[in-house]
Amino acid sequence: MRAVRMAAFGPPSTATIEDLPTPEPDEGEVRVAMRAAGVNYPDLLVMTGAYQHKPPLPFTPGKELAGEVEAVGPGVTRLAVGDRVMVQVEYGAFAEQVIATEGQCFKIPDGMSFVDAAAMGLVYQTGWFALFDRARMTEGDVVLVLGATGGVGLATIQIAKAMGAGSVLAGVSTMSKAQAARDAGADHIIDLSGENLRDSLRDQVMAVTDGYGADICIDPLGGDPFDAAMRALAWCGRMVVVGFAAGRIPVIKANYLLVKNIEVSGLQWSDYRDRTPERMIDAQAEIFRLYADGKLTPHVMDRIPLARVADAMAVIEERRVTGKVVLEL
Ligand SMILES: NC(=O)c1ccc[n+]([C@@H]2O[C@H](COP(=O)([O-])OP(=O)(O)OC[C@H]3O[C@@H](n4cnc5c(N)ncnc54)[C@H](OP(=O)(O)O)[C@@H]3O)[C@@H](O)[C@H]2O)c1
The missing domain is CATH 3.40.50.720 (NAD(P)-binding Rossmann-like Domain)
Structure with a gap:
């Protein structure tokens, strides 16, 4: 699978696209085939090494994605292969396949696009x-x-x-x-x-x-x-x-x-995500309910292919962003 990689902390222009082995889900985890990934200001901080939590090098950046569950590890009870989910992770979302715990996944309402779902998590x-x-x-x-x-x-x-x-x-x-x-x-x-x-x-x-x-x-x-x-x-x-x-x-x-x-x-x-995942699940359900009721609509200003991640980050860095930029496969 292809993934964005950072070999060292630095500007997004130093990110590369690499082929990595397909990751396998462990106990309580699922593998999600990414369709769209939300780009966030904190990604810029993580990539440049200015964020409070620094991933071990080399790493794949990206904090959120939407896609389809394609493999389920032992002990997973709430999700099944084929489920459409939005996923929040500490890093690793800018890849074709992503491993996440069950608690990091939020089921997407019927009729909601992967792009909209990827724009309606973190922010x-x-x-x-x-x-x-x-x-x-x-x-x-x-x-x-x-x-x-x-x-x-x-x-x-x-x-x-x-x-x-x-x-x-x-x-x-x-x-x-x-x-x-x-x-x-x-x-x-x-x-x-x-x-x-x-x-x-x-x-x-x-x-x-x-x-x-x-x-x-x-x-x-x-x-x-x-x-x-x-x-x-x-x-x-x-x-x-x-x-x-x-x-x-x-x-x-x-x-x-x-x-x-x-x-x-x-x-x-991220503290709510890590310390009180059940509250995050409730909050996200309310956010998706308001979306389904037509009361919330994400403003996606641009959809950019995953391989052009540096261009997507430049929109944030150069203050050209309005709402959200989403990476797509
Ligand atoms: N605490 C948390 O858990 C958490 C979660 C998410 C984000 N954040 C932080 O929240 C901040 C915003 O995130 P975001 O995702 O909304 O970023 P964003 O989409 O890039 O938006 C940043 C906004 O800040 C404005 N801005 C940028 N530089 C500015 C400056 N020098 N003076 C005045 N306004 C400026 C821009 O407005 P104009 O285009 O009008 O200048 C833009 O509306 C970031 O610092 C991010 O790290 C924190």
Whole structure:
């Protein structure tokens, strides 16, 4: 089988395509024939060696895929050959065949394409746990989503709207992409590209919420957008740290939390996958149910052949992405 390989940590252009032996599933594992694989910002971090968990070299990158179960190991009870599944793994998804535990597989609803399924794992789960576990979103909340046109951003906007947020505000840096955030359901666009973000972000949020502010901010950016968004939270607001795409890890002054009665929490998606797989199965079932009901629709901006993985990663690296890029066989 063909697989993307990294012999050393480095830019995606150093990835090669190699022929590897067909892997055999062990106890509790299945082998999935990959049809589509979602590309994520964290893949870039893993390939360059900047991610918190570094795979042993050489390795196959990729955290999610969709395909068909083609072999089942001993002790597997929930899955059978022929089942259509979406799969979440730590790494290894960018290959024609992938070994996964039963718990890492989520059955795909009838009628859902492999491409859509591969785009509805990691980023939707991240948005789900950020909104409901970390930020305790309830109906009517005002939700500000930064990095709104990226994978996590668009998914989070859609989920917040589908689950009854009162108002969803999309923080957008590249204004030419703003329509994608509107299409995902954002009620207002917050322009992050202007001068003096510290004031301009808060002014915009206060203007569209009649001076109320945001109950929740989901932040995949860090840096200046994080600092500015902290000033736009409502009383008892909740900020969720998801990532640092803007490049700087912010520092928080504790007195600020006290004075404004606000809280800041962090979200690490993979911990839910590894520590509470049953919660992830429930969350993914809800996400797929909302898809089947027409309330969530992944925004797949491009489908690129597996062998052109470097081109797919370049879309992420060069900030050209809107929503998701998916690799296909
Ligand atoms: N904690 C977790 O479990 C978890 C899970 C998934 C992802 N993440 C992290 O979340 C972040 C976003 O992931 P993603 O999949 O949504 O990435 P993505 O699809 O590449 O989107 C990134 C977004 O960030 C914006 N952006 C990029 N550089 C920026 C900058 N310098 N200043 C302001 N905005 C910038 C882009 O908007 P413009 O195009 O408008 O600039 C884009 O909307 C990454 O840091 C990723 O590692 C964390």
